[in-house]
Amino acid sequence: MFLRNDFMTLRALEPEDLEIMYRWENDSSLWMYGSTMEPYSRYTIKQYIANSDKIIYEKKHLRLMIELKDKSVVGCIDLFDFDAHNSRAGVGVLIDSAFQHQGYATAALELLCRYAFDFLNLHQLYAHIPTINSYSLKLFEKNGFTQCGLMRDWIRNGDRYLDVAIYQKTRL
Template identity: 45%
Template sequence: MVTLKGDKAYLRALEPEDLEFVYAIENDESMWKLSNTQAPYSRFLIRSYLENAHQDIYQARQLRLAICLTEDNTAAGLIDLFDFDPDNRRAGIGVVLLERYRNRGIGKEALRLLVDYSFTHLRLRQLYANIDVSNTASKMLFTNFGFRCVGVKKEWNNRGTYFEDEELYQLINNNKTI
């Protein structure tokens, strides 16, 4: 049985009503370096994205879910599978939480829910995350979950006045029955 619900948070598909929420996250310049965003997104583009969010992961090669609080259904962030590769049974994974919901175990629970879903339902062999070397909170979240740093991409991301290294974290599903 697949469940995307935990004690503190649950994951759900994006809905048309999430337009303003997704718009706010995508246009928060403080988060742009997490997704290598260079310019703001319009409501029109996000509305179009949401209209096509019903595509299954095998069509879209990505899955974006809202992270919601179980206590009041508030959307607190987003969690993504991207670069989905069913042949090699792997995908990238990313998490973004609004600042007011950080350090409360919500990101950890959302990560656990999506990892479990990825390994049991999608039958993935591995997940990976690309994390800036300066993003200690994300590095701690992923390493505490069992992801291991397997490489460093030197001077990978342009930060305007300097280039920042990016680390590649990987979690391999060692369940031999998949």
């Protein structure tokens, strides 16, 4: 199975994920890592979950919840900007603060890469990572991504601008 290992599963969204997604999406300290610019209502997130059953080729995005064997949800992992013609997609990972630094992001990214390359038949994956996020830089490097570019002053964070590294992994 592409989306499972001995201790975790990457699974589709369920209605029960509403509250944890509401908390993550409305945590403004996380907004600089994605494209969120304003809070999301529970209604909006409920609609997002309800429409998440559309195939990736139609919606160009796939969010999977990272669930442990004991059914604890520790985070989520996304494929976004899915481009079937060019066989590529962006990758984003979020691990709940209560579960960080326990190897869950590494395992989830490994599973997602295997799924993207071996099942979806993608040629490449990429990530945009603020250079101040040393944990994410190490995570992607550990999973075989290499830095292929740098966008200077790319993200505004308060009164300063942050550089963003572009990481890429190409299927061998």
